[in-house]
Amino acid sequence: MAKSIQAKINDILLRVPEGTTILEAAKSVQIKIPTLCKHADLPPSASCGICIVRVKGSNKMLRACCTPLEENMEITTHDPEIVSIRRSVLELILSNHPNDCLICGRNNNCELQKLVADFGISEEYFPKIKRDLPKDDSTKAIVLEPEKCILCGRCIYVCQDMQDVWALSFLQRGIKTRFSPAGDIQLSESPCIKCGQCSAHCPTGAILEYYDTPKVWKALQDPDKYCVVQIAPAVRASIGEAFGYPGKNFTGKLYALLRRLGFKAVFDTNFAADVTIMEEASELEQRLIKGTKPLPLITTCCPSWVDFMEKFHTDMIEHFSSCKSPHEILGVLSKTYYAQKNNIDPSKIVMVSIMPCTSKKYEITRSDEMHASGFQDVDIVLTTRELAGMIKQAGIDFTNLPDEESDTILGEYAGAGTIFGATGGVMEAAVRTANYFITGKELSKVDVEAVRGLDKVKEAEVDIGGKKIRVAVAHGMANVEYVLNKVREAKKAGKETPYHFIEVMACPGGCIGGGGQPYMVTDEVRMMRAKVLYEDDKAKQVRCSHQNPYVKRLYKEFLEKPLSEKSEKLLHTTYKGVPIYRR
């Protein structure tokens, strides 16, 4: 156990473990030191200078966010001088910020705006120092507005250290310092994988998702269009946060809401997740039993991960499942299977995906294979945050809506489909079905607890028909290198593969921690969202994808069997290395 130390904050005597920062220690005695650049999910960058506190015996002020409390320290967190300095620093920041809050994507949801309101600043005190920096929306997934940046450095940390992408960096210095794609190129030219973690951590409107909401309104108004919608697993677990109900499952209310918004059919990506498992588990079975392709098999549900692999780990292409991501599968099925069954002209269908993700915005036009139905399979992607905004625009009392059901035949899901949203979920779902495919028997206990939770890399051995299957789960791009290198080393040494099956999600925590999810994510929030999904799974009667009656029906009526010629054409894709980014 860590040594504990004793100190005083505002004359309150307290005892905390050694290494606790002044900020955390103050919190433990109900003192809230204001912060701006600090995000609870990230290590301190110590850039803004708002959280300064006074230490007795020193004429310097210290940053509470990054200074550990020391034995017998006497801290003052608030006095007239400290408050006035904080105010001056805020005013300096405002003098270098556009302050056009009313027309900003973060209006009413901005950390700077909130702090300014807390300090009661009502005029621009210092002369404006304008920055003339262009907006970059080249990716059509993430929009950079460097003029609004306060240089907290969160996005840089996220991009470089958390995600190992190194697309964003600081450029120039002094007052000209700005964040930008490294090399001052367009974001679309950069190694950016569109994971959107930068946008989820940005305190202001400097990084936002590409705003697609108007396109959805337009489609809904068009009498000629047949608008259908799907919701991703992770959305149901997080949308409540935007309305003051964190940790609640909003599946039924989301269905009702989307119907009221005017969608003609409300589907669930969870159904397609079940289909993904049918295909992917079959691929695993083939590789394991028939040895058609090398092991390990690696999941590809995450478009950011696919992009990352195509840029940096092209030697792993042969290990990639060829299966598309679930929302693409649902897209193509809606414009083929569903359209045929219901006699709808697929050219009129507009498929909208509500995703926890910014990368899906990029994925829908990633390659020709995203037009497998003959049309663009998914037309528009909205993030969870955009949907929250849309609900407010529509004037619907979302949280008090009655629960409704999804629309058949692309809506019903097994428990396996819903846990796709949490790290390890795809692995767990695949194990449940792969076991059945290989042994022909159902599991007595379907929970695979070893792959749950937020450990950076989770390794486990599962017993399938007497054979030990070694699996690994990585989330957060910086953690994937470890797993891939183990595979590479074994390959080089001519040894047996260290894993049979690997799941990778770009965002920490998986999709529940996605780049399009509500702001202020921390590991606690991720755990809370994951819990919603695992409870959803537990409450389901059918918990394995292959048991989902509608999945069975899909294969019977339309696809024949997993990996059939039709499945391959509609549900699978190919990958191409982009060696220019090779490290």
Added chain:
Amino acid sequence: MDKKIIYIKDTSFALDRTKDVHAILLNGLRDRGMQDSVQAVRVADIGAYNQGVVVKVLPDTTYYGVKDEDLGRILDAVKQGTVVKELAARKEPRQLRIVLRNCGVIDPESIEEYMANEGYQAIKKVLFDLKTQDNTIDEMKKSGLRGRGGAGYPTWMKWNFAKKMASDQKYVICNGDEGDPGAYMDRSVLEGDPHSVVEGMMIAGFSVGASVGYFYIRAEYPLAVERIQKAIDQCYANGLLGKNILGSDFNFDLEIRLGAGAFVCGEETALIASIEGKRGAPHPRPPYPSVKGLWDKPTVINNVETLANVAYIINRGGDAFAKVGTQTSKGTKVFALTGKVKNSGLVEVPMGTTIREIVFDIGGGVYKNKNIKAVQTGGPSGGVIPKDFLDTPVDYENLQKLGSIMGSGGMIVMDEDDCMVDIARFYQRFCFDESCGKCSPCRIGTAQMLGFLSKIAEGRGEIGDLDNLRRIAQSMQRAALCGLGQTAPNPVISTLRYYEDEYRVHILDKKCPSKKCRDLLSYKIIPEKCKKCGLCFMNCEAKAITGNKDDGYIIDMNKCVRCGRCFEVCKFKAVGKE
């Protein structure tokens, strides 16, 4: 060393004739048959600038502004072992050379000459007499040596912290990223006595238990880099670096890393980031580098001048060193004496010497015998010390009390022509340019302060601007992340403290009392003095002067761009400036 040595360098700003003068000297030597007994060496730095040709006859005679025709007389004097009294600069009795003990005395590229002057005796003493880290650090403690980089932190404490850390690897770094405008003592030591710094590094390395040391030298000092590299190579060749140094079990390696010209990289955490190959931006402290530094290992960073003291302290003993200086500040300090002073150059004086002694006794007084107004110390982090405080003995505490700092040792003499708003603006621009941009108080604060100062200097100032300057300064001092930002307001604060009146005149009367701030100047022709020659008219490129040789001339201030050309060309002082 039977040979007599003469160093020469042309320090003129305009044209460097060192090569020509050197040739004349060589001829002169040959003519006198002295070519074998006297060696004339061209040096890159001679501790002075803009003093014309400087000739230094070792050990202690220096001639400034030497004309070609004087060279013969100097050589004759060298031959006779005398001095040409009317040409030689006054001896500098108040200087005490510890840091610069070898500079200009030995050949910096010769390890033998360094060894002949107590060189590498200190590391021997450490390895075989003092034997332990504690004994060595104890000697440093007795000496009372404090960091010469600016903050004045006791060197032994820094070493002791790092020594106490348990770690498989520790580092020592020599901070040679000297960046204060006008300061060049570190460069002179690195160029003139590289081995003393190398030896200081070895002793520091031994004391803290580091096996690797880095020289971080700014790339703008190519000769320093070359000489340190040569010194390192010579040490390897002589068994002074590498494994089992001098047969002991002490292993130590040295490497050079180049700085790329960012002032902030002299800040220790930014310097570490730079060596690690990252953007040169500071990190919050704690953890201090002595706990978690280069590549997260305990690291000691010392300034060049600090390290140059170390071997001397070990050789002579900490107690002997501590006899020099004041109660709290021991030893000597090298100042780069510049500005409006007759003899500018590097001076090394015992701590406690008064500013007056430095400026008047050593520097020879104010240039053109004008009235001294103030002395600026500490560079962009420092402040101005008005003439009323010239008798203050220089040490860390006294300078701080006056609102300035020791800094790295820049000392700029200002006379009545220097405007304090202009000085503050100059330093603020420097900090504005050099802010790394990481923390908002410094990034935006320097820009806003520069904005207000420019406004005042350009005649647009309002009286409330002074409060704004003070408010921003306070928030930077308290909330900026690193030393650069915390001290960047000092020049403004100190000029406001002593010369607020001058600011007020700029703001309220729109006048610059020192006639320095261009936008506040106005020119007019004084008819009583004007001879109607038309020279001002012909030289005015802005066509602001009208008139003719019969009626005389007048200046239209609306058209005038205040270039000052008319004022300069008028031979009859008929152009008035105010």
